[in-house]
Amino acid sequence: MIRLDSSDPTFAEDFARLLTVKREISEDVDETVRGIIAGVVKGGDTALVDYTRQFDRLGEGFTASALRVTEDEIAAALQACPPEALEALRFAAARIEAFHAGQVPGDRMETDALGVTSGWRWTALESVGLYVPGGTASYPSSVLMNAIPARVAGVPRIVMVVPMPDGQSNPLVLAAAHLSGVHEVYRVGGAQAVAALAYGTETIAPVAKVVGPGNAYVAAAKRRVFGQVGIDMIAGPSEVLILADGHANPDWIAADLLAQAEHDVAAQSILITDSAELAEAVEAAVERALTTLPRQEIARASWRDYGAIVRVRHFDEAVPLVDRLAPEHLEIETQDAEALSKKIRNAGAIFLGSHTPEAIGDYVGGPNHVLPTARSARFSSGLGVLDFMKRTTILACTPESLRALGPAAITLGRSEGLEGHARSVAIRLNL
């Protein structure tokens, strides 16, 4: 764990080093992925089934007719879920839906003083593919967070792919798909599933955009199919930054740091505080809490390798540090949390006050938990309804308004050496 102090003479360099710590191991899987995508493009269902048999250890009995998860299987999954968990999923889904409903953008059409009518219209994507990882990283909450904004946007076809290695599936994942309005579910994963979504096979019609987290193969496949389809961000390891003053409860802060650290050995938890006492108390509290945490091995490695406690003299010093870190999650547990939050430019999501642990936002707060990682909050936003819509601009001139605009367009066309552009305007004005 790294301890920094803004009053140290080497602080600037120390902090710069913290910023550039590389947490992701970039496996070089690009050649393998290229081959898998080419295989699915060429072989369709046959290739998709072959890869799935191989990577998910399914036998010869697995054929193209088993690719799609049936309505009966989904109904059975709903039955198999613990009722309490299903109820919690429903509660979360309703809150996520309500929050995202406020993000649906408005259309606009206006006619200006010259008589030119212009504006735009938002439309939903025609189809979307949602990748859901298998195994231990198969989170029903992520299904809700990806699918519900697509439903709110009005996407008429939402497709989900989820690998079922050794034939094992997570009933809560299928239940979440059902609750959030997914239209089709296929039991495939990896680069082969991304290829099927992007290019289509006999069984899986292609989609316009692929979203959702995945391992190195999935990430490489998304990069490769970008252009053929849209993709969302490439997610990196998760991270939290907590600003807390001397009034904060060290056990609560420690719990939040560890909730992040338990995700992944590459996760990162950072505390910035103006209180030496809090810094010390949190450090001790983390050690205490670790001893009873089920995922303590993961959390301990993350905290040891990437955790940090930064002492500042005043929170005004913290603001530029936050903006440079551009954290995925920012908790502010200070007396003036709201005022401080307004000074921050770069953060994926902000959690205000000591009664808003980040985990609330992972599940039931309402805002999306798919957020920019690895400092990309400097230039991108969390997932939302806009990611499932696109804007078409509209322009309409009357003969009179074309006469008002035309001369400038002709001048600019000619000044750019594009006489054909100029003529397409001039011909309508008899110029």
Added chain:
Amino acid sequence: MIRLDSSDPTFAEDFARLLTVKREISEDVDETVRGIIAGVVKGGDTALVDYTRQFDRLGEGFTASALRVTEDEIAAALQACPPEALEALRFAAARIEAFHAGQVPGDRMETDALGVTSGWRWTALESVGLYVPGGTASYPSSVLMNAIPARVAGVPRIVMVVPMPDGQSNPLVLAAAHLSGVHEVYRVGGAQAVAALAYGTETIAPVAKVVGPGNAYVAAAKRRVFGQVGIDMIAGPSEVLILADGHANPDWIAADLLAQAEHDVAAQSILITDSAELAEAVEAAVERALTTLPRQEIARASWRDYGAIVRVRHFDEAVPLVDRLAPEHLEIETQDAEALSKKIRNAGAIFLGSHTPEAIGDYVGGPNHVLPTARSARFSSGLGVLDFMKRTTILACTPESLRALGPAAITLGRSEGLEGHARSVAIRLNL
């Protein structure tokens, strides 16, 4: 030029072939670009100057101190512009600014029935780099279209890079930079300029996002730096699709098809019509107009290799064809243009009626001319203010509202095997 007819028995296959025609020659420059980026990351200004001397044919006299274009040079460029062109640029800038001002998104904060406060805040990116090509593809109108939305978004630092091969610059490009509020201009281009924007050098501070069109080297560099910074779309060759009925003027339609074709031999112009007479008349009009067009060699190659005239029995047949083509520009010159436009899902920009040639939108209409190409209007939008802003979601619970949400979060955390998540909530509720 391809002629298709929806009543032909082979139409489905013919149209599918039209969709998959590959117009872009993908040069394999990735290894070269990788080397250039690594060079700039390691060597900073020294490497940037070396590459610029080499690629832009500048002598030993070109040093780091000459990288930045001075205020005096920009003032001199303004003096050197033809007054009519400068006036047209000012007119265009004002219209583009007015249109984009309507795109600034609103913030939101609401407290729900449970007492949970949530919402979001939009903030401008802290800095943006705008790539402007040199030579013949150096369009002042593109400077306006890229920089003005950034200014409207409130980006406090807008940087422009433009190569000046053999020391030659385009005064209108510098004037456009001045008019649209660019803060810094550097005379560099190619992959080395993209690397400098993304990673910074001694002279050029790094930016958060790189936008703007460029050649194969620039496109490859943008793909490579994505993640380190944000990027806009990778632009392909331009395209227009025109829907026109028997009332349309064939000479006007021909002029619009050629305005697109003159851009690039890889540009594509397509007409869909329900009138055999119009189809024939447009084909003849294109041939006539070509003979006097300055860029007829380019336009003729584009029309010959990628142009198409598609006959349909009724425009209802055209709607799914349009959505599959997902054109960058869609002109609708039919009697019921507006009603027809509302049936279209996928198009970058729509130009309504016979007095709205696409070239008006290139310059002075108001909407952005940076639009999704190569069928990417299925999943993406033209450039706008939102591309220069990002959204931070905000969540705040009171002790009471945490008590209302907590149990569901604890249940979901445990069901996902994330006990640390559950505990960070439970500890605050004494559960």
